[in-house]
Amino acid sequence: MRLRTNRDDYHTMSREQQVNLIRLRTGHNRLNAHMNRKFKLAPSPTCACRQEDQTAEHILQRCPILDEERKEVWPSPTPLQTKLYGSRQELEKTTTFITSAGLIV
Secondary structure: OOOOOOOOOOHHOOHHHHHHHHHHHHHOOOOHHHHHHHOOOOOOEEEOOOOOOOHHHHHHHOOOHHHHHHHHOOOOOOOHHHHHHHHHHHHHHHHHHHHHHOOOO
């Protein structure tokens, strides 16, 4: 096996940050939608806001409960693609948001 000599932004992040991002990217996470549908460990796939299922897209883009935290991290609207696959700075914003929101993904 050959070692990677040049590292992309994702691979320069901490292991914890990488795990959070990959869980958000794949949908295999501890959010209600996945935990309810896959394992029946959450009573409902719905978010605490009761507006839609608690998915990565919902918490990163639309959940009204997390509006303040979201606006602190992203003052202007930012596409989901950028939040999950952008530059290192954007990826760090995403992991900061998850931490500051008190979410476990």
